[in-house]
Each structure stands twice: as structure tokens, then as C-alpha cells.
Amino acid sequence: MHCQPDYKRKVYIWLKNAQPCLICDEATDSANCVCNVCETELPWLLEHCEVCALPLPMEGLICGQCQKHPPAFKQVIAPWTYSFPIDSLISRFKHQARWPLGQMLARLLAQHLQHRLDNSELTRPECLLPVPMARQRLRERGYNQALMLARWLSTDLNIPYDAQLLLRPHETVAQQALDAKTRKRNLLGAFALAPDAQVQGRHLALVDDVLTTGATAHSLARLLMQAGARQVDVYCLARTPKPGS
Template structure:
């Protein structure tokens, strides 16, 4: 009976690829055509055990940024590299209210080895939006991502523990150093007693320099959080930014390490696993 209902639904509402719109033969997420699925760059080991930066060879080891500075979070993991194949999904979700990709991102997350590195949290906290931006958008994309990617922990999602009382400039307009200054004291705790001694999983859409999630983690640490891990759908890196912007981008926190062993991996080097 369910298969019959599904067949009728596919007939009335033909499933399409969430990236290019090509007609698909099935409606089971993830909804990607073969070409677009092949263009996705999944993040796997070897990588930095702290921030999750991927390498093109060797073993897992701390990257230069994590050796130079101590982040306020314990671990960060991302599903995909933020390439031109992924950008439309994130941008449509954030700015156009197109939520159709959420189930596909959830299906990919369930298959991702990055989940194996994450501890089961006490609370899942989506990175909050400033209240005016939340009203304008009508939803927080980080909350929707958390619901789609962690259905088994949906009862742990809390959007009323961490707030963003101060408006800030969009991070995409700023360099790495300006990003950190822009976010200083941007976040605040609502119920500190609910944070003390807890293991937290912070969820956001894209990790670029890590400034946003690190500032959130600082606030949570001040509230006594025991362990803080990060999960994002995508991870930006310099070469992918050049492909997206088609110009030389401002330097990021990781861009000065091309000569190191285990240099940043390129999209062409990734294999879908």
C-alpha cells in the first residue's frame, strides 16, 4: 500500500535533483542526479582531529591553525566541502526559503563517517540568528539543519539556551581577523544552569574561518559547558572560495599553509565514499 502511495506521489509530484532540477527515477533521499552527486566533495580522513580540515594524504594530524591557537570547542566536523555544487543548496536554504534539500542533507549525514567522530550530546544548539534577521527570514536555517541531520536526537535540540542579542555585519563581507572582531560578545546565554556540565553539539550551515562557532563556544564555556563539538553541512576552503567568487578572496585562517605536509585537498582529489 505504501509503495502504491509513493508511486502515485511520484507521478503527481515528479522527484527532481535538488541541485540541477533533473528528473529522477526515485523519490528516496538523497535526491541528486548521478552528475551532481559525483560533484559533491565529501570530507573524510585524513583530517585535522580538532577543526576537521581535510588533507590530501598522510595521517590525521593537527593543522597549523590548531597548533597556533586553542579553539574554545573540542572538535569540528563537516559533511561537504563548500564547492559550486553545494553553494546553491545552502544559499537557497538561507535566503530563498527553499527547504527541499534538507531531507537529502539528512540522508547524506546519516551515511557520513564524520558522525562517527561526534559524541552523543546532552543538548544540540543551533547557532542563533539576531532576532530581527530571524523575523525577516522566518526561520533559523541552523535549526532546520539540526532537525534534518540528527533526527535521532531531535528531542535534544534547544534553541532557547544561546541567543544573539547584538546585530553584526554579515560574515561573508569580512576577512578572517575582521570576522573575529565582528563577533566579539555577539552571543549570550539564557539559562546558564542548563549549560553547566553539559556536552553540547553546535550546528551551523557553513564553517569558514570558524569565528562564529568559536565565539559561540566561548560563551558556552563561560557557562560551564563540559564538552563542545561542532557540526556543519559544509566547510569552506580557499580554492573553493575562488571558484565561487571567481576572484582572489581575502586570506582565510588556513590559507598560509600550502607548503606544509598534508596541504589542503582540492575538490578534484576527493572521492565520494
């Protein structure tokens, strides 16, 4: 007895159909849903600080801020600068629930990370940790974009993620409108570890959409390092340039 229906006509295979590029809307057969031209013309982050990924004029440098006040994380990995069209794509993903845009960016970030892992430029973390969102803001938005990115990266890189290890028990003012000093004060006591968090001796990677001053990443990395983590890296989609540059 055969369970498969006896159907001999051609079946339309959607996966082999050209999809529109999510940036320019031209047809593309790329699995990433972005055409080669648009991918090439994205604002790729080239010369940058070896620690915080701040755009710099030369390679192999560490910015003055990281030299004076070394952050708790070891390094930031970001493929792009936060400029057009990346800024628009992230904003639409983050604030308008355009999830296909977020998945496209996450897939490209995963390819960027995998290339560096394959070339031994990076060591593979044991777990991905999305930056947590306060409950009230999560209720208002309906989703945590950092958690979505961590899930997609976890699938593409075959690295587990843990959305419960880091907590944000206290509401804070939105960081976007604050300067660097105010951001640091705003985050004092904002984060905590889950009671059963396993951190000792582990290499962990924080996941977020954009790194601006690095205050959030530093606060979380410091919390993890104080709990015994061996190393904390930061994976994000984009790094903002220095104000005024």
C-alpha cells in the same frame, strides 16, 4: 460497525513513486531525493584538520592555526567542502527558502554522523544547539537555517535540540564580507546564554550551515565551556577551504 470505507480499487501510493533528484532532476527512488550518481559526485571532505576540518593534503594532521590558537570546540564534523554544487545548494536553501534542499542536505549529514557514531568515531552529544540569529536578520529572512537543520538532525539522530539556550542579543555586521580578524572583533559580546541555561557537565553540539573561519563557533563554544560544558562539537554541512587554496 466499520469506520473504514469499503473501497476496493487500488490506491496510489505516493511514497513508492520515483521522485526527481533535487540536483539533476533525474528520477530516483532514494528517500533522500538525490540520485546515487549525484551523491557520489558531491565534494566530499576527505583529508582535513582533526580539529577545525580545514581541508589539508594528508590525514591525521592538525592545521597550524589550531596548533597556535586551539579553539574552544573539540572538533568540527562536516561532510563536504564548500564548493560546487554544495555551495549553490546551501545558498538556495539559505537565501531563497528552498527548504527541500536543506532537508536533503540535513538527511545526508545525519547519515554521515550516524555512521561515525555507530563506529565509535564520535560520542553522542546530549543536545543540539543551533547557532542563533539576531532578531533583525531573522525578521528580514523569516527563518533561521541553523534551527531548521538542528530540527531535522534531531529527528534523524534522536538527539534533542534546544533553540532557546543560546541568545544573540546584539546586532552585528554580516560575517560573509569580513576577514578573520574582523570577524572575531565583530563577535565580541554578540552571544549570551539564557538565564536558566543548563550547561554544567554537558556534551553539546553546535549546528550551522557552513564553517568559514570558525570565529562564530569558537565564540559560542567558549561561552559554553566557560559556563561549565564538558565538551562542545560543531556539526555543519560544509567547510570552506583556506583562502587562495
